[in-house]
Amino acid sequence: MADKKDISYKRLLSKTLSYLGIVGLNPLAHTKASDIKAVVILTLEVLLTFSIAASFSINLSEPYAIIENFTGFAPAVQIVYRKIMLLMHRSDFRDIINYLDYFWSINAFGKHTANQVIRIQKMQSKFLKFYLWTVILSGIAYVAKPAFTDERELPVLSINICPIKTSSACYLGSYAFQSSCIAVLLCHIVLLDSLFLNLLLYGYCELEQIKYAFHEVKAEVHVHDEEPKVLQLTILIKHHIKVLEYFDKLNKLFSLMLLFQFSSSLCSLCTGLFMLTSNRSPPSSSFALKFVSYVISALIQIFAYCLAGQMILEQNESITASAYFNCKWWEAYQPKLRKGICLIIQRSQRPVNIVAGGLWKLEMDMFVKIVKGSFSLLTFM
Numbered sequence: 001m002a003d004k005k006d007i008s009y010k011r012l013l014s015k016t017l018s019y020l021g022i023v024g025l026n027p028l029a030h031t032k033a034s035d036i037k038a039v040v041i042l043t044l045e046v047l048l049t050f051s052i053a054a055s056f057s058i059n060l061s062e063p064y065a066i067i068e069n070f071t072g073f074a075p076a077v078q079i080v081y082r083k084i085m086l087l088m089h090r091s092d093f094r095d096i097i098n099y100l101d102y103f104w105s106i107n108a109f110g111k112h113t114a115n116q117v118i119r120i121q122k123m124q125s126k127f128l129k130f131y132l133w134t135v136i137l138s139g140i141a142y143v144a145k146p147a148f149t150d151e152r153e154l155p156v157l158s159i160n161i162c163p164i165k166t167s168s169a170c171y172l173g174s175y176a177f178q179s180s181c182i183a184v185l186l187c188h189i190v191l192l193d194s195l196f197l198n199l200l201l202y203g204y205c206e207l208e209q210i211k212y213a214f215h216e217v218k219a220e221v222h223v224h225d226e227e228p229k230v231l232q233l234t235i236l237i238k239h240h241i242k243v244l245e246y247f248d249k250l251n252k253l254f255s256l257m258l259l260f261q262f263s264s265s266l267c268s269l270c271t272g273l274f275m276l277t278s279n280r281s282p283p284s285s286s287f288a289l290k291f292v293s294y295v296i297s298a299l300i301q302i303f304a305y306c307l308a309g310q311m312i313l314e315q316n317e318s319i320t321a322s323a324y325f326n327c328k329w330w331e332a333y334q335p336k337l338r339k340g341i342c343l344i345i346q347r348s349q350r351p352v353n354i355v356a357g358g359l360w361k362l363e364m365d366m367f368v369k370i371v372k373g374s375f376s377l378l379t380f381m
Helices: 009-021 033-056 063-090 090-102 111-148 168-217 226-277 285-326 334-349 365-379
Strands: none
Touching: 009 063, 009 168, 009 365, 033 063, 063 090, 063 168, 063 226, 063 334, 111 168, 111 285, 111 365, 168 226, 168 285, 226 334, 226 365, 285 334, 285 365
C-alpha cells in the first residue's frame, strides 16, 4: 500500500522537542540530568506562583488589585500544572510520539499528496510563529508596564523578601527575577501548545493521506478478481483504525490538561477584559499596553485549540466522501469491496472530538461560546 520509511513525521517535532530538552522536558531524552534541570526550573516557577498567591492575602481590601494580579497568577498556575503533568506522564508522552512510527511518509502516495501535506505543515508552522510573536509582544508589554508609572512597581504583585520601595538593588533584582520567570513561563506555554498542536497535525495529515489512498482501491470494470483491491482496502481500514486510536490516546492524555488550561484561559480572558474596561474609559496607555496584548494572546490560544479540534472533526468526516467517490464502487460489481467501503464510511461518520476533561469539545462553536461567556461574566462583574 505505502512505504513507511521515506520521511519521518517526527522531523516536524524536532525543534519543539529540542527546546523542551533545554529545560529537561523532552520525553524522548529522559536522564537524571534532565530530571534535575526540570525540577529546579519548576521549583523557581512554583516559588513565583506561591509568592503571587500569597500577595492576595495582603490585598484583601483592594479587590481591584487582586483581579489585576490574577492576570499573572492564572498563566503561572496553568504552566506549572502542565509541566507537572508532563513530568508525571513522561512515558505516556513518549509512547504517543513513538506512535508516529506507524504513520505513512508524506510521499507515500506520490508527489501531489506530498505537496499537499507539506503545504498543511507550512501553514501550521506560520501560525505557530505568529502565535509565538504574539506571546512575546504580550510578555514585553506585560513587564514594561512599571516603566509607565511614577512609583516602583513590579510586573506582578508578590511577596518580596526586601523593601523594593527604598532599595534600588532590591527593586532591580526583584524586577529581573519576575521578568525572567515570566519569559520562561511564556516560552513553556508556547512550547507545550506547539507540542499538542503538532501532534494533532500529524493525525490530520494522516487522514489526508487516507483520503488519497482510496484512489488506489477503486473498482475497475475490466478486472474480475477483486481480492487484490479488497486486500488493499483491508490495509487501509486497519490504518484508519490506527489513526483513530492515536486520537483516542491523545485525547485521554491531554484531557485533564486541556480542562485546566481552558479554565485558566477563560479566567485570564475575563480578568483581562475587566481590567481594560473597569479602570476608566478609554484606558490609560499603560493599561492598554499591558492588557490589550494580554487579551489577544489569551484569545489566540483558545482559538488555536478550538480550530485544531474543528479541523480534525471535519477531516474525519470528509473520509466518507472520499471513500464513496474515489473508490468508484458503482463501475463494477465487487461485493466484498463494497462491504469494506461501507465499513469505513460508517466508522468515519462517528465524530472524532477532542474533549477537555469530558466537558468542552474543541470546536469553533465552543470558541464562540467562550467569547460570549467571557463578555457575559464581564457584564456580571
